[in-house]
Amino acid sequence: MTRRRWIADEVSGTRAVLVGDHANHLSRVLRARVGQEFDVTTGDQVRRGRISAIAQDRVEFELGAEVPARFAVQVTIALSIFKFDRMEWAIEKCTELGATRIVPVIARRTEPHLASAAARRVERWRRIALQAAEQSRRVSPPDVSDPLKFKDAVALPGSLRIVLSESETSVMLIEVFQSASRQGEVVLALGPEGGWTDEELKSFQDAGWISASLGNRILRAETAAIAAMAVVIAEIE
Numbered sequence: 148m149t150r151r152r153w154i155a156d157e158v159s160g161t162r163a164v165l166v167g168d169h170a171n172h173l174s175r176v177l178r179a180r181v182g183q184e185f186d187v188t189t190g191d192q193v194r195r196g197r198i199s200a201i202a203q204d205r206v207e208f209e210l211g212a213e214v215p216a217r218f219a220v221q222v223t224i225a226l227s228i229f230k231f232d233r234m235e236w237a238i239e240k241c242t243e244l245g246a247t248r249i250v251p252v253i254a255r256r257t258e259p260h261l262a263s264a265a266a267r268r269v270e271r272w273r274r275i276a277l278q279a280a281e282q283s284r285r286v287s288p289p290d291v292s293d294p295l296k297f298k299d300a301v302a303l304p305g306s307l308r309i310v311l312s313e314s315e316t317s318v319m320l321i322e323v324f325q326s327a328s329r330q331g332e333v334v335l336a337l338g339p340e341g342g343w344t345d346e347e348l349k350s351f352q353d354a355g356w357i358s359a360s361l362g363n364r365i366l367r368a369e370t371a372a373i374a375a376m377a378v379v380i381a382e383i384e
Contacts, residue, residue: 152188152193164207184197220383223249225252227253227337229340233369234272238279244373273288307332309356313338315359320359324378337372
């Protein structure tokens with residue numbers, strides 16, 4: 148039977164620890180007991196872990212043999228901030244699909260009250276990404292960065308930088324991967340509800356980004372993020 152995977156909060160030698168809500172979920176919700184075995188990720192490794200102690204807000208593991216793990220493709224999602232409930236869903240699903248970094252972006256059409264509140268949501272977004280990473284048996288959660296202003300998002304580094312645009316009619320996202328090198332980090336930029344402004348699209352173009360489309364349908368922001376991530380993983384894994 149496949150063992151559930153946990154991402155350690157603390158690691159020291161052959162011991163790993165879950166703390167806080169993370170530990171409470173395992174001990175109280177899942178009713179784990181001393182002696183049970185799980186997979187535990189310890190940074191860049193996955194190891195067999197046997198629970199050695201359970202205390203309030205703390206679960207300790209004794210680490211054993213390394214468990215083989217697949218190489219993670221480097222994919223950054225620059226996700227323009229939109230309604231928080233839908234954005235949380237997008238973060239969860241993009242994490243399950245393998246995004247290695249998620250960058251919230253304050254775009255021109257980001258609603259002002261969402262932009263001003265975004266910094267206070269980052270810790271929640273990180274918890275969502277952590278839980279989704281464990282559920283999908285990843286080695287580590289994606290890095291969820293603090294919100295970036297648009298001008299800083301345009302400067303994000305990557306070997307293949309693609310901006311999804313509703314106004315693009317000639318280049319499909321899948322075609323970009325069929326014709327471009329697949330080496331290095333992929334960066335995908337997705338606009339907010341209402342899409343990118345013409346000025347923003349020109350900024351992307353001037354900075355060397357490739358413009359691509361997901362097709363003729365107009366998708367919600369969270370649907371576009373998940374569809375784009377699925378295309379990327381299908382083409383480069």
